[in-house]
Amino acid sequence: MTLILPVIMAGGAGTRLWPLSRDSMPKQFIALLEDDLSTFQATLLRVKGAPFLPPIVITNHEFRFIVAEQMQAVGVQGQIVLEPERRDSAAAIAVGALLASRVAPDAVAVALAADHVVENAAAFRADAMVAAEFAATGLIVTLGIVPTAPSVAYGYIEAGEALGDAGTKRLKRFVEKPDAATAQGYLDQGFLWNSGNFVFAAPTMIEELTRFAPDVIAAAREALDGATTDLDFIRLDGRAFGRAPRISIDYAVMEKTQHAGVIAAGFDWSDIGAWDSIHEVMDKDGAGNVLRGPVVALDTTNSLLRSDDMLLTTIGLTDMVVVATRDAVLVASKSAAPHVKRLVETLKQQGRPEATEHLRIYRPWGWYQRIDIGSRFQVKRINVKPGAKLSLQKHFHRSEHWVVVRGTAEVTLDGSVSHIHENESIYLPIGCTHRLYNPGKIELELIEVQVGSYTGEDDIIRIEDIYARA
Amino acid sequence: MTLILPVIMAGGAGTRLWPLSRDSMPKQFIALLEDDLSTFQATLLRVKGAPFLPPIVITNHEFRFIVAEQMQAVGVQGQIVLEPERRDSAAAIAVGALLASRVAPDAVAVALAADHVVENAAAFRADAMVAAEFAATGLIVTLGIVPTAPSVAYGYIEAGEALGDAGTKRLKRFVEKPDAATAQGYLDQGFLWNSGNFVFAAPTMIEELTRFAPDVIAAAREALDGATTDLDFIRLDGRAFGRAPRISIDYAVMEKTQHAGVIAAGFDWSDIGAWDSIHEVMDKDGAGNVLRGPVVALDTTNSLLRSDDMLLTTIGLTDMVVVATRDAVLVASKSAAPHVKRLVETLKQQGRPEATEHLRIYRPWGWYQRIDIGSRFQVKRINVKPGAKLSLQKHFHRSEHWVVVRGTAEVTLDGSVSHIHENESIYLPIGCTHRLYNPGKIELELIEVQVGSYTGEDDIIRIEDIYARA
Incomplete structure (x- = not known):
């Protein structure tokens, strides 16, 4: 059986699910559909266990602590590659293919988006295994989705002649997002949706990138060669990675290669690209509503609340x-x-912090949230993980009062250390x-009351920081 | 010129403007339309200055501190009569008429709802003066409103023959809220809306109440005779007032009396009975929207946000x-x-505190608001007025940490007094x-962090309280 190396692309920053998804916490990390599992975590679990190898996760450096924490929470270990900036999917897949060829030369890679929903994980695994056998013959195999409606939100794929006896076909052509009439035509002709998930042997992808996108593969190789290891992360070389052109793998390779195949996926799929698709994939009540949280709805139908x-x-x-x-x-x-998306652009133009940041701000040591301001x-609520330590710091414009409401805090104050209990x-x-440190075995929760002429986040001098922040 | 004694009825507890209006803070006390003025305050200002006397305000005892504070804020002094419970408008007007006949026997009373909007105060005053002259002849004069639309939300009035040369007419009959077709018919026939605001000489009203609603006037008289004065309030005798039948002044008197007159008001009026009427009376932007507060609206029309x-x-x-x-x-x-209204009933049935209480709870000494809970x-934010003093109290299940963020607190702790500054x-x-006391000249603001196994409001033993609370 062919081993499969998942390459999970988790660096995206979509804004179309605002206000839940924001630049500081994009949709792949949010428990959008299930109460306690993000789509990133669901993706990790979907490819856990043989024949899948531990994954390579490619993400933006800003999300490194979220990624690490969410992987730990579902018990998945793997390599985390940090992109210093966003360069679109061709560069990410180039890095994934190069790394795959080094760490698992005998495996076939499956490149997956972290923000898609797959309803039947067993069917997904079966399809991936079929695609892997197929890819081992030197093809880049797309997981094509059988359309459920003439959607204008997706690109389509036309399949060509059969290439084996397991439903595998040659990929004839990609077509752009159509208008409604064209979409219906595609549906009638049996076209598939392009899910943007690919299965390939690393040498095939590297070869095709070298042929059609030499700048991308060169930048990716140099970024990986110059990478540093920072805590558990592989941090790509920023200067080299920055030279990769911004281009998607579809444009860079898939629309040009002669070695593309496709299989029609046997699982239900959604890219949950906007709130209406979230409503679509979730279980609805008798009135067609999806209700989550403290919601009371009268005379309301077909709505997501x-x-x-x-x-x-x-x-x-x-x-x-x-x-x-x-x-x-x-x-x-x-x-x-x-x-x-347009709304969020408007909010950004207006400089509204809600456009990009959540009220609860995640940090490597835990999180904090403003609960009042005058x-x-x-006033902030601060939550510190067991064993975690904030930076040694000082402020020029504010005093702080800390009240511990759970756990124990070890506080270093002008060099002397004391323990503050609940x-x-x-x-x-x-x-x-x-400096604040949680020496205990349970989370430390404290209420911080800041008093001063200025209480902005930027009034902080970090003297020493175990997380290597500025 | 006839002196006019305003009798302002401010005891209502409508729920149709929830979530702004709640039982603990009904719509007449909320700055619904203007940024810093409630309709109660606008009503006070509308009848301030000659020929109007200082008002009698009739309200529920639960609202006494709100009423006192809002009167003070607009510089209006008057008598505040507290109803121990709600008994509808006949009982309130009976009390008003009896009190008016004692404190200003030569004046004519104008009974006004505190939750109506009048767009032109000068026109209102002119109408009230005309109605007062008219009422001095022994009639109960209704301020009838010229309809702007065939509304089904209001009762209508048919006017009879002219009774003078100032537009005053005999009131021929009241008609109930009609259906749409009937309402159009009323409009065509020149009927007026019944605003529920009346002008009368106290002896006339007392006489008519004695004739048509003897139980009401007897209970009101006894409640007033047995009233006590508590701080600045006239607190009606509860047992006596409780005997007043629950009936509106329309049913009790207006539909039966032979001494009813009407004038067509020259001002724009709304009872702002529901959110759609709020939208109607407010100034709209080019898209027909009313926006208040931090609101960003795309492709949105004719909406109140x-x-x-x-x-x-x-x-x-x-x-x-x-x-x-x-x-x-x-x-x-x-x-x-x-x-x-139906929604709020549902919320009450579910025991949701948001149905009736605001997050910010007003107290005679100021207010408090929960800002976080675990x-x-x-965690609470507490605001104490200069000179105000909370009760001497203790709790069985919680400790409290107080951080003063503004002003100075005088804290009595197990008998010893200290001053805590910003x-x-x-x-x-x-x-x-x-015990907490604000000895200063500015508001005292503090953050209270409660820690304990139970932090409910009912864990409080009041040992001594200057506001005579349980």
Whole structure:
């Protein structure tokens, strides 16, 4: 049996699922569909166990701690490759193919997006195994999706002659996203959706990249050769990687290669590209609604209603999407869901922090969240993982009061160390040097009250940091 | 010129403007239309200055501190009468008429709802003066509203023969809320809307109540005779007032009396009974939208979008109402706005605190608001008015950490007094007796972190309270 090396592309930063998905926490890391599993984690689990090898995850350096934590949470170990900047899928797949050829030369690679939904993991694994055998013969195999509707949101694939007895065919051509009439025509002719997931032997992909996108493969090779290892991460060389042209693997290779194959996938699939597709893939109640969180809906049908925290109520809605987070609410007609991207652009232009950042900010040591702010004060809830340590730091414009509400804090204050237990507090005067560490076995939770003339995040001098931050 | 005594009825508890209006803070006290003025305050200002006397405000005892504070904020002094429970408008007007006959026997009373919107205060005053002259002749004069549309939400009035040369007419009959076709007919016949605001000499009203609703006037008289004065309030005798039948002044008197007159009001009016009428009376932008607070709307028309705190965004809405508060969001089609009442009933049945209480809880000494809650802790922001003092109290299940972020706190802790200034904190151990007082000239703001096995509001023993609370 051919071994399969998953190459998971988890560096994307889509904004069409705002306000849940934001640049600082994109959709692949959010538990959008299930209560406690992101699509990235579902993807990891889908390719866990023989014949799949431990995965290579390619992501942006900004997401490294989220990736590491989410992998650990589902018990998957693998290599994490950090892109210093976004260069589209050709560069990512080039890095994946090069790394695959080094670490598992006998395996076939499967390149997967981390933000797709696959409803039947067993069917996916079966298809991947068929595609892997096929790919071992020197083809780049696309997992084509059998369309469920004449969608204008996807590119299509026309399959050619059969190449074996397992449903494998030559890939005849890719076609761009069509208009509605053309889409219906494609459906009638048996075209497939292009899912953007590929199976290939590393040498085949490297060869085709060398032929059709030599700049991409050269930059990827140099970035990998110059990579450094930082904690558990493979950090690509930034200067070299930056020279890779921004191009998708579809344009760079798939539309040009003579070695493309396709199989029609046997699983249900969605790229959950916008809120309307989220509504589509989720289980609905008798009125066609999907309700998540504290929601009360009267006379409401065919709608997606989701709230993280506050009470969400609706009356008399049809075909709507309402997503309420603690700092931002989206109300949209379902047909307008694809325009969320435009909305987020507008918010960015207005400099609204909600456009890109969540209220809860994840850090390597845990997270913090603003819970109140006034003219000369700010209150935060801070959660520190067991064994984690914040940077040694000081502030010029604020004092801080810490009240421990769970666990134990080890506080270094101007060089002297003390332990603050649950229901105890400590005062950190303005200008002092301090550090917070959780020496315990459970999470440390504390309430921080900042008082001063300026409480912005940038009033911080990091004197020493185990996470190598500025 | 006849002196006019305003009797303002401010005890209502409508739920149709939820989530802004809640039982604990009904619509008349909320700055619904203007940024910093409630309709109660606008009503006070409308009847301020000659020929109007200082008002009598009749309200529910639960709203006494809100009423006092809002009157003070607009510089209006008057008498505040507290109803121990709700008994509908006949009992309230009976109390008003009796009190008016005692404090200003020569004046004419104008009974006004505190939750109506009048667009032109000068026109209102002119009408009230005409009606007062008219009422002085022994009639109960209704301020009839010239309809702007065939509304099915209001009762109508048919006027009879002219009774003077100032547009005053005999009131021929009241008719109930009609269906749409009937409403159009009423419009064509020149009927007026019944605004529920009346002008009368106290002896006339008392006489008519005695004739048609003797139980009501007897209970009101006894409640007033047995009233006590509590701080600045006239607190009606509860047992006596409880005997007043629940009946509206329309049914009790207006539909029966032979002494009813009407004038067609020269001002624009709305009872802002539901969110669609709020949208109607407010100034709209070019797309027909009313936006209040941090709102970004794309492709949205004829909608009311309002947010207190969090960012509210919409795409592709038409004829919708979205109201976002810090703990609850309402999304409704405008035509479904009258069903908000049903929604609130549903929420009450489910025991949701958001149905009746705001996150910010007003107290005689100021307010508090929960800003975070966890399994064994709760964080509150507390705001104490200058000179105000909380009760002497203790808790069995929680300790408290107070961090002063503005002003100065005088804290009594197990009998010893200390002053905590801005950027200082104090710890109140479980079981201690403590009291908080603001001895300063500015508001005292503090962050309270409660830690303990139970942080419910009912874990409080009040040992001493200047506001005479349990």
